[in-house]
Amino acid sequence: MQTIGFIxxxxxxxxxxxxxxxxxxxxxxEARNRKGAQRLIDQGLRxxxxxxxxxxxxxxxxxSLPNDDVVRSVAVGPDGLLAGLDEGKIxxxxxxxxxxxxxxxxxxxxxxxxxxxxxxTPVSGSVxxxxxxxxxxxxxxxxxxxxxxxxxxxxxxxxxxxxENGQGLVLKLAINISLAVQMLAFSEGLLLAQRDGIDxxxxxxxxxESAIGSPMLRARVPLVLDKPxxxxxxxxxxxxxxxxxxxxxxxxxxxxxxATVADEILTQAERLGYGHxxxxxxxxxxxxxxxxxxxxx
Numbered sequence: 408m409q410t411i412g413f414i415x416x417x418x419x420x421x422x423x424x425x426x427x428x429x430x431x432x433x434x435x436x437e438a439r440n441r442k443g444a445q446r447l448i449d450q451g452l453r454x455x456x457x458x459x460x461x462x463x464x465x466x467x468x469x470x471s472l473p474n475d476d477v478v479r480s481v482a483v484g485p486d487g488l489l490a491g492l493d494e495g496k497i498x499x500x501x502x503x504x505x506x507x508x509x510x511x512x513x514x515x516x517x518x519x520x521x522x523x524x525x526x527x528t529p530v531s532g533s534v535x536x537x538x539x540x541x542x543x544x545x546x547x548x549x550x551x552x553x554x555x556x557x558x559x560x561x562x563x564x565x566x567x568x569x570x571e572n573g574q575g576l577v578l579k580l581a582i583n584i585s586l587a588v589q590m591l592a593f594s595e596g597l598l599l600a601q602r603d604g605i606d607x608x609x610x611x612x613x614x615x616e617s618a619i620g621s622p623m624l625r626a627r628v629p630l631v632l633d634k635p636x637x638x639x640x641x642x643x644x645x646x647x648x649x650x651x652x653x654x655x656x657x658x659x660x661x662x663x664x665x666a667t668v669a670d671e672i673l674t675q676a677e678r679l680g681y682g683h684x685x686x687x688x689x690x691x692x693x694x695x696x697x698x699x700x701x702x703x704x
Contacts, residue, residue, distance in 0.1 A: 408430075408431050408432045408433065409432055409433075409466055409467055409559050410432070410433045410434075410435070410464065410465045410466050410467070411427050411432050411433070411434050411435070411465055411466075411467050411468075411469060411559065412434070412435045412436070412437075412461035412462060412464060412465030412467070412468040412469065413427070413434055413435070413436045413437075413452075413461070413468075413469050413470075413471070414436070414437050414438070414458050414461055414468070414469070414470045414471075414472070414481050414488065415438060415470055415471040415472040415477075415481075415502070416436055416437075416438040416443065416444045416447060416471075417438075417443075417471065417473075418534055418638075419471050419501070419530075419533075419534065419537060420438075420469075420470075420471030420472075420501070421443075421444065421446075421447060422534060422537040422538055423469070423471060423501070423537055423563055424436055424447055424452060425447060425450060426537065426538075426540060426562055426563060427562060428447065428450045428451050428452060429450075430562050432559075432562075433453065434447075434451070434452050434453065435452070435453045435454075435455055435460075435461050435464040435465050436448075436452045436453070436454055436455070436461070437454070437455050437456065437457060437458055437460070437461050441454060457486040457487075458481040458482070458486065458487050458488040458491070459485070459486045459487060459488065459490045459491040460491065461488065461491065462488045462489075462490070462491025462492050462496065462498070463491040465496075466495065466496055466497070467496070467497050467499060467556060467559055468488060468491075468492075468496065468497070468498045468499070469498075469499050469500075469501055469528075470488070470498070470499075470500045470501060470502055471501045471502060472500075472502045472504075473502070473644070473647075474502075474504060474647060475504045475505050475508045477502075478500065478502050478504050478508070478509075478512070479508065479512070482512055482515075483515075489515060489516065489519055489520060492516065492519075492520040492521060492523035493520070493521045493522060493523060494521055494522035494523070495522060495523070496520070496522075496523040496524075497523065497524050497525075497526060497552050497555065497556050498516060498520075498523065498524070498525045498526070499525075499526045499528040499556060499560070500512075500525065500526070500527050500528060500529075501528050501529060501530055501544075502529065503529045503576065503579055503580070503583075503644075503647075503648055503651065504576070504651070505576075505651050505654060505655075506573040506576045506577055506580075506651075506654075506655050506658070507573075507654075507658070509527045509547075509572065509573050509576055510572050510573040512525060513525040513527070513548060513572040513573070514572075524548060524549050524552040525548060525572070526546055526547065526548035526549070526552055526553060526556065526572075526575070527545075527546070527547040527548060527572060527573060527574075527575040527576045528544055528545070528546050528547075528560065528566070528575060529544075529545055529575055529576050529579035530542040530543065530544050530545075530563070530564070530579070531543040531544075531545070531579060531582050531583075532564065533639035533640045534637065534639050535626075535639065536564065537563065540562060540563060540564055541564050541565070542563050542564030542565070543564060543565050543567065544560050544563060544564055544565065544566040544567065544575075545567055545569050545574075545575035545576070545578045545579050545582075546560070546566055546567065546568050546569060546575045547569050547570055547571060547572050547573050547574040547575030547576060547577075548571065548572045548575070550568060553566075553568045576655075577655055579648075580648060580651055580652035580655055581652070583645065583648040583649065583652060584649065584652050584663065584665065584666045584669070586623055586645070586686075587645055587648075587649050587666070587669040587673070587686070588665045588666070588668075588669050589621060589623060589624060590623075590624075590627065590686050590687070590689050591668070591669055591672055591689055591693075592619075593614065593619070593624055593628075593631075593690075594631070594689045594690035594693050595693065596614060597610055597611055597614065597631065597690060598690065598693055598694055600614075607632055608632060611628050611631060611632060614628075615628050627685075627686070627687045628687075630685055630687035631687045631690045632690075634684075634688075638683065638684060638685045639685055640685060640686055641682065641683050641684060641685060641686065642673060642676050642677060642681045642682050642683070642684055642685075642686055642688060642689065642692075643677060643682040643683060645673060645686045646670070646673035646674065646676075646677060646682075649666055649669050649670045649673060650670060652666050653666055653667065653670060672689065672692075672693065672696075672700075673689075675692065675696055675700070676688070676689060676692035676693075679692050679695055
């Protein structure tokens with residue numbers, strides 16, 4: 408069994424760490440709030456106080472963090488992750504961050520990591536997929552490092568090697584464009600049916616049984632009309648990913664028109680107070696917008 412270090416023990420990271428503990432791995436962990444990690448400590452997580460200590464203790468270090476700034480903050484400095492790396496260690500960043508920041512950090516690991524490697528390993532899926540070990544994991548970076556870490560990633564789901572550093576992230580962002588646009592298009596259609604007097608539950612049922620009924624829609628439709636107790640993937644995080652996708656598109660001169668529209672609607676949803684609601688709440692937010700929203704286009 409591998410010794411694994413985990414930095415970031417929120418909804419996604421905490422459930423990932425729990426899977427590794429259940430599989431019998433030794434897991435060291437660190438997060439901003441030890442109290443929030445107590446259930447994992449009770450399950451055997453070995454708490455340490457800094458990212459550097461996590462990297463020193465483990466052969467594989469995993470990070471699951473919300474954005475560029477947080478990933479950078481745990482990576483650099485005297486107590487940062489980079490300071491604890493050495494020969495043979497692998498940092499697998501499960502976060503969805505900007506491609507450019509990830510590539511710069513990978514270059515620093517090559518320069519300063521004393522023989523360590525960094526892989527970008529973003530995941531497609533939410534809390535239910537973490538709990539069942541059915542995430543899709545896109546991996547960018549050194550292929551030999553990927554081969555070494557592949558069995559460990561399989562505890563979380565299905566890893567796929569994509570290419571060089573940053574390309575795992577590019578593919579993850581490409582997937583999330585479709586996720587956001589599907590959710591928006593479904594919400595538009597459902598709202599149209601609803602306002603013409605069709606029972607929304609019946610409309611949603613028929614729509615998901617039709618040709619548009621993707622696995623993602625089938626999973627989220629129950630959350631559209633009945634507010635979930637648990638948020639799987641909130642509007643704010645989706646909005647962040649769409650902005651990152653647009654940034655990546657600009658860097659390789661790729662038009663992303665539907666991502667641009669999704670960005671504008673998600674901006675409106677956040678202004679209406681839906682930032683911390685599951686992305687299924689796009690339907691509810693859309694219902695509050697005027698009929699001529701984006702009509703100028």
